[in-house]
Amino acid sequence: MDEQKYLEHFETLIAADKKIEPRDWMPEDYRKHLIRQISQHGHSEIIGMQPEGNWITRAPSLRAKLILLAKVQDEGGHGLYLYSAAETLGISREELIDQLETGKAKYSTIFNYPAITWADMGAIGWLVDGAAIVNQISLQRTSYGPYSRAMIRICKEESFHQRQGYEIMTHMARGTAEQREMAQDALNRWWWPSLMMFGPHDTNSPNTGKAIRWKIKRDSNDELRQSFIDKTAKQADVIGLTIPDPKLKWNESRGHYDFGEIDWAEFDRVVKGDGPCNKQRISHHVKAHKDGAWVREAASVYAAKRAKKAA
Amino acid sequence: MSQDTQWPLWEVFIQANPGIPHKHAGSVHASDKEMALTNARDVYTRRKEGTSIWVVPSNYVVASNPDDSDMLFDPANDKIYRHPTFYIMPEGAEAI
Numbered sequence: 160m161d162e163q164k165y166l167e168h169f170e171t172l173i174a175a176d177k178k179i180e181p182r183d184w185m186p187e188d189y190r191k192h193l194i195r196q197i198s199q200h201g202h203s204e205i206i207g208m209q210p211e212g213n214w215i216t217r218a219p220s221l222r223a224k225l226i227l228l229a230k231v232q233d234e235g236g237h238g239l240y241l242y243s244a245a246e247t248l249g250i251s252r253e254e255l256i257d258q259l260e261t262g263k264a265k266y267s268t269i270f271n272y273p274a275i276t277w278a279d280m281g282a283i284g285w286l287v288d289g290a291a292i293v294n295q296i297s298l299q300r301t302s303y304g305p306y307s308r309a310m311i312r313i314c315k316e317e318s319f320h321q322r323q324g325y326e327i328m329t330h331m332a333r334g335t336a337e338q339r340e341m342a343q344d345a346l347n348r349w350w351w352p353s354l355m356m357f358g359p360h361d362t363n364s365p366n367t368g369k370a371i372r373w374k375i376k377r378d379s380n381d382e383l384r385q386s387f388i389d390k391t392a393k394q395a396d397v398i399g400l401t402i403p404d405p406k407l408k409w410n411e412s413r414g415h416y417d418f419g420e421i422d423w424a425e426f427d428r429v430v431k432g433d434g435p436c437n438k439q440r441i442s443h444h445v446k447a448h449k450d451g452a453w454v455r456e457a458a459s460v461y462a463a464k465r466a467k468k469a470a
Numbered sequence: 471m472s473q474d475t476q477w478p479l480w481e482v483f484i485q486a487n488p489g490i491p492h493k494h495a496g497s498v499h500a501s502d503k504e505m506a507l508t509n510a511r512d513v514y515t516r517r518k519e520g521t522s523i524w525v526v527p528s529n530y531v532v533a534s535n536p537d538d539s540d541m542l543f544d545p546a547n548d549k550i551y552r553h554p555t556f557y558i559m560p561e562g563a564e565a566i
Contacts, residue, residue: 183536232516239513243497252476252499309496316517455501459475462501 173374178304181247189373192366193303194248195264196375201241202259202266206440208234210274211283219277226323227280233320237313244305260445268426269352271434278331278338278345284324286346286353286391292317293387294357302374325394332398346395347403354418355426357384385415392416479528480506482513484520492524500525 165184172179179185208231215231218224242255258264269287274280295317299310331342358380361367370376378386388407395402406419428434477499483492495514500506506525515523534542550556559566 180536182533229516236513236516239498240496246479246497312496455477458501458505459477462505465502 173302176302176374178307179302180304188369189375190248192370192373192375193306194245194250196370197241197245197248197306197309198250198255198258198264199266201238201245201255202264203270204234204238204241205259206266206270206444207287208238209440209443210270210272210436211280213274214277214280217277218280223280223327230284230320230323233316237309237316240309240312241306244303244309247305256448260441260448262432262441265430267356268429268434269356270440271429271436272348272352273436276341276345278327278341279349281324281327281331281342282345282349284320284322285328285394286324286349287356288317288320288324289391290353290356290387292321293383293390297378297383298376300374300377306375325398328400329398332400342398343400346400350403351421351425352429354384354388354421355429357381357387359423359426388416388418477501480510480525481528481531482510483524483526484510484514485522486520488521492522495519497528498525 166186169179169183169185169189172183179189211227211234212231215224215227218227242252245255246252255264259266269290274283292314295310295314299307299314301307301310328342328346331338333339334342358364361379361381364380367376367379371379392402392407392409404419406417408417410417429437432438478501479497480500480503481497482495484495485492495510498506498509498513500509503525507523510523510525514520
């Protein structure tokens with residue numbers, strides 16, 4: 160079969176909503192787009208362990224500590240599922256980590272904001288994991304088999320993350336005046352960065368066209384953002400917190416909430432590396448990776464020695 | 471720089487309950503089979519997803535080529551006599 164025949168076959172599979180598997184022929188751009196998107200997704204899980212890992216030793220109760228440990232462990236697991244999926248496309252784990260540490264690959268801008276109070280653990284679970292779930296539910300239907308399977312597994316595990324965050328917010332919103340204030344403050348700081356997680360507007364998103372056509376993405380950035388806002392606005396009402404957007408208002412004719420404009424200049428700044436924690440997040444990853452080098456080395460030597468003995 | 475490789479890749483198969491087949495769950499990197507099993511346990515069975523795990527070095531998996539799909543899998547279509555519905559049973563015959 161020549162290239163054109165392969166492409167036609169690929170397009171037929173996509174049109175029929177069939178999955179593409181690692182050994183199938185795929186256009187180079189499809190492969191590149193997937194490696195970029197899946198690795199960015201995996202890096203977000205791995206870097207996303209940091210803002211919460213920071214609170215494990217300071218959790219206010221043993222229950223909260225156990226939950227947070229399990230949540231951070233899940234995020235490590237999710238990063239590994241995604242790295243495995245990316246590796247089926249021909250990139251190695253070393254290249255993936257190198258791209259993260261040298262800034263060639265991005266991760267979600269949300270993790271470049273600091274988690275400064277316990278209420279932030281609530282806001283991160285409720286908003287950040289909430290936004291991630293909206294995105295990941297949509298991606299369960301992505302056209303690339305290994306990515307889809309990773310998303311299905313992640314979605315099964317992720318809903319506990321959002322519920323534990325909302326539970327923290329509920330307790331604080333219904334607690335003392337000071338706790339209530341902390342909860343509102345956390346919502347104020349995390350709301351807009353959470354909306355940015357869905358990426359630029361559709362009209363301003365260079366990668367959306369092909370990604371939708373090839374069914375890598377099944378819903379556009381703006382559609383997903385709207386769906387998140389509609390769900391979350393009602394949840395804020397239930398616990399008596401105010402979303403920091405004076406333009407947020409139910410629009411009966413659209414059947415959706417209207418909302419104010421996102422500060423895209425801030426988004427661009429943080430993407431380009433100038434967020435509050437960009438440097439800290441990467442240098443922490445580099446340090447942890449370096450500090451673990453002797454363990455990896457010892458394991459390799461041990462395995463080689465045992466293999467030699469067995470031979 | 472110290473030696474730093476990503477280690478061999480292992481495919482992970484998990485049996486969710488006794489009596490059903492092991493199913494492919496994903497893959498892990500590990501320096502040896504014990505580590506592969508430990509990593510597979512930590513990565514793929516944090517919520518009682520399994521009662522048994524197999525790990526297999528990925529380079530031992532021999533896979534068919536998608537280009538050969540027609541040759542390998544099509545013949546079944548023209549051998550409909552392999553399906554029970556091909557046969558005409560006499561009127562009144564039951565439980566067959």
